[in-house]
Amino acid sequence: MQTYTIHLIRHGMTQANLDGTYAGHQDLELLPEGRKELQKMKEDYVYPEVPVVFSSPLKRARESASILFPDNEILIMEDLIEYNFGEFEGLTAERLKDNKHFKEWFSGDGSVPALHGESNQEFTVRVGRAFEKIVEGLLKTGITECAIVTHGGVIMTLMAMYALPEAPMTDWMLENGAGYTLRLTPTLWTHGRKLEAVTKLPLLKEKKGEH
Numbered sequence: 001m002q003t004y005t006i007h008l009i010r011h012g013m014t015q016a017n018l019d020g021t022y023a024g025h026q027d028l029e030l031l032p033e034g035r036k037e038l039q040k041m042k043e044d045y046v047y048p049e050v051p052v053v054f055s056s057p058l059k060r061a062r063e064s065a066s067i068l069f070p071d072n073e074i075l076i077m078e079d080l081i082e083y084n085f086g087e088f089e090g091l092t093a094e095r096l097k098d099n100k101h102f103k104e105w106f107s108g109d110g111s112v113p114a115l116h117g118e119s120n121q122e123f124t125v126r127v128g129r130a131f132e133k134i135v136e137g138l139l140k141t142g143i144t145e146c147a148i149v150t151h152g153g154v155i156m157t158l159m160a161m162y163a164l165p166e167a168p169m170t171d172w173m174l175e176n177g178a179g180y181t182l183r184l185t186p187t188l189w190t191h192g193r194k195l196e197a198v199t200k201l202p203l204l205k206e207k208k209g210e211h
Contacts, residue, residue, distance in 0.1 A: 001185065001186065001187065002144070002186070003144075003183055003184060003185050004135075004138045004139070004143075004144050004145065004183070004184035004186075005048075005144065005145040005146075005181060005182070005183060005184070006134070006135070006138075006145075006146055006147075006148065006181070006182045006184060006195065007047075007048050007050065007145075007146070007147040007148065007179055007180070007181050007182075007201060008147075008148050008150070008155045008158060008159070008179050008180050008181075008182065009047075009064070009068065009147060009148065009149045009150075009155075009177070009178070009179035009201060010064075010149075010150070010151065010152050010155055010174055010175070010176055010177065010178055010179060011030070011056075011058075011060040011061045011063070011064040011149060011150070011151060011176065011177075012030045012031075012034035012035060012037060012038040012060065012063070012064045012067070012176050012177055013030065013031050013033065013034030013037060013176045013177075014028040014029070014030060014031060014034060014060050015028060015031060016028055016090075017034075017176060018031070019092070020092050020093075021089075021090055021091055021092050022085040022088045022089050022090065022091060022092075022093075023082065023085075023089065023090075024082050024083050024084055024085035024086075024088075024089045024117070025058070025081060025082065025084050025085075025089065026089050026090065027058050027059050027060075028058070028059065028060050029059045029060060029063065030059075030060050030063045030064065034060075034176065035063070035067065037176065037177060038064060038067045038068060038176075038177050039067060041177045041202055042067065042068055042202075044205075045202035045203060045204060045205065046202055046203040046204070046205055047068050047069075047147075047201065047202050047203075048145065048147060048181070048201075050069070050072070050145045050146055050147045051072075051143055051145065051146070052072070052075065052143055052145075052146040052147070053065055053069045053072040053073070053074050053075065053146065053147045053148075053149065054074075054075050054076075054077050054080065054134060054146060054147070054148045054149070054150075055074045055075065055076055055077070055080065055148070055149045055150065056076075056077070056080040056081050056082065056149070056150045056151060056154070057076050057077075057078055057080070057081055058081060058082065058151075060151075061080070061149050061150055061151065062074060062076070062149075064149050064177070065147075065149035068147075068149065068177075069147060069149075074149075077130050077133075077134075079126050079127060079129055079130035079133075080127065080130050080148065080150045080151075080154060081151075081154075082150075082151035082153055082154060083114075083117070083118065083123050083151075083153045083154075084114065084117040084118040084123075085114045085117050086113070086114040086115045086116035086117025086118075087101070087114070087115040087116050087117070088102060088105075088114050088115065088117065089117075093106075101114075101115040102115075110124075123153075123157065124157055124161065127154050127157050127158060128157075128158070128161055131148075131158050131161075131162065132193075134146065134148065135184060135189065138184065139186060139189075152173070152174065155172065155174065155179065155180070156169040156170075156172045156173060156174075157169060159172035159180060159197065160172060162182070162193060162194055162195050163180070163182060163194070163195060163196075163197040164188075164194050164195065164196050164197060165197065174200070177202070178200065178201060178202070179200070179201040179202075180197055180199070180200055180201065181197070181198050181199045181200075181201060182195040182196065182197055182198065183195060183196040183198050
């Protein structure tokens with residue numbers, strides 16, 4: 001049976017990553033050291049060669065995709081954008097800890113949106129819709145492999161939703177420039193909307209070609 005491979009990769013380092021602030025829809029560029037780090041990772045490790053690369057519309061993801069996949073056209077998908085943190089963007093959790101709206105949002109009720117932002121439920125539906133559109137595109141076209149360059153929150157959510165073995169979002173945290181490879185089997189997808197998590201990216205050079 002034909003299988004398909006999807007690589008989820010987090011963008012490089014930004015100022016918000018250093019500062020520990022909520023970046024969300026802020027259109028931040030990579031830091032110079034973030035670009036250098038990605039270039040060094042590409043030299044020292046192995047990222048997959050793929051026919052198709054999708055990206056979040058934000059600069060930090062598009063820049064990262066261009067560094068890691070310089071020979072590919074980057075296809076932008078709007079729904080791969082990071083969580084909309086609304087009025088919390090640019091601030092740290094510590095600074096917001098006494099904010100009434102932040103406390104309500106942080107309580108764990110997925111239906112409560114960030115102030116002038118989106119809720120966890122809305123975010124989950126949005127990124128799930130984007131991912132399923134990509135999966136269905138692979139199945140229809142016969143393209144067997146692709147990469148998705150996006151944000152930490154998007155990747156953690158997608159892994160919690162679709163990956164086997166099943167694990168909570170926090171188990172799927174990853175560093176800038178890192179990612180996961182998923183194997184898509186049509187039968188497993190059709191009956192359970194699940195994919196197998198097979199490895200973390202990037203690979204050591206001696207592991208090139210292994211899954």
